[in-house]
Amino acid sequence: LKIWAIADLHLSFTTPNKGMEKFGTKWLQHYDIIKKHWIESIAEDDLVLIAGDISWAMRVSEAKADLDWIGELPGTKVLIRGNHDFWWESLKKIKTVLPESMHLIQNNAFHWNDISVGGARLWDSDEYSFSEFIDFSGPLNEVDQDKESQQKIFDRELIRLENSLKQLDPKAKSRIVMTHYPPIANSLAPSRAASLLEKYGVDICVFGHLHNIRKGLTLFGEKKRGVTYHLTACDYLDFKPIQIG
Numbered sequence: 001l002k003i004w005a006i007a008d009l010h011l012s013f014t015t016p017n018k019g020m021e022k023f024g025t026k027w028l029q030h031y032d033i034i035k036k037h038w039i040e041s042i043a044e045d046d047l048v049l050i051a052g053d054i055s056w057a058m059r060v061s062e063a064k065a066d067l068d069w070i071g072e073l074p075g076t077k078v079l080i081r082g083n084h085d086f087w088w089e090s091l092k093k094i095k096t097v098l099p100e101s102m103h104l105i106q107n108n109a110f111h112w113n114d115i116s117v118g119g120a121r122l123w124d125s126d127e128y129s130f131s132e133f134i135d136f137s138g139p140l141n142e143v144d145q146d147k148e149s150q151q152k153i154f155d156r157e158l159i160r161l162e163n164s165l166k167q168l169d170p171k172a173k174s175r176i177v178m179t180h181y182p183p184i185a186n187s188l189a190p191s192r193a194a195s196l197l198e199k200y201g202v203d204i205c206v207f208g209h210l211h212n213i214r215k216g217l218t219l220f221g222e223k224k225r226g227v228t229y230h231l232t233a234c235d236y237l238d239f240k241p242i243q244i245g
């Protein structure tokens with residue numbers, strides 16, 4: 001039983017005008033590359049963590065084709081919402097179309113064998129920034145918000161994160177958290193979100209959201225104050241899921 005992660009799939013099977021190739025040729029039919037690597041490495045009894053930005057769809061009915069595409073791949077999948085997941089309406093509504101092998105985290109936790117998984121989307125934080133590692137911004141990374149509303153959303157997300165953390169099984173062999181936005185700076189200096197992860201004994205945190213990270217940099221994959229951090233945005237991983245456990 002292995003644990004894998006890959007985030008920011010940005011699928012668009014029912015919204016082809018949202019194809020990712022406009023963000024660079026590396027994104028050309030990126031879903032086929034993901035699928036190839038996924039099938040090669042992931043087994044039916046493995047767990048796959050998808051930390052948000054799953055589909056470009058605007059409603060659940062449109063997202064169904066994207067969810068079905070993920071659902072047919074091997075493994076049990078756990079998802080959280082990213083900032084581009086506008087289709088993510090209520091859990092109740094999503095569950096009407098959600099394939100059996102997929103599970104959602106929102107103010108709750110998911111238990112799989114002796115592993116407990118929690119998570120929350122988070123948001124841009126004024127505590128840290130990654131702009132120095134990103135070659136160009138554009139619509140995937142853009143921030144267009146005043147500091148005060150950004151702060152408000154971030155504060156609310158921390159409450160959601162803690163709601164989820166409270167439901168992690170303290171006896172689990174491994175406690176894993178997914179956030180869409182990074183919960184910590186690249187320096188791994190203390191942050192509010194990281195303090196929560198430490199307080200609840202989280203072992204591993206995977207996140208996504210950061211696209212177009214400059215090549216050749218070693219970001220994350222390191223353990224700090226008990227938590228190992230992994231950036232899992234699919235373009236950062238060259239569209240190949242990484243094994244985290």
Ligand SMILES: [Fe+2]
Nearest residue numbers: 008053140209
């Ligand atoms: Fe993304």
Ligand SMILES: [Fe+2]
Nearest residue numbers: 053082083209
């Ligand atoms: Fe994102």
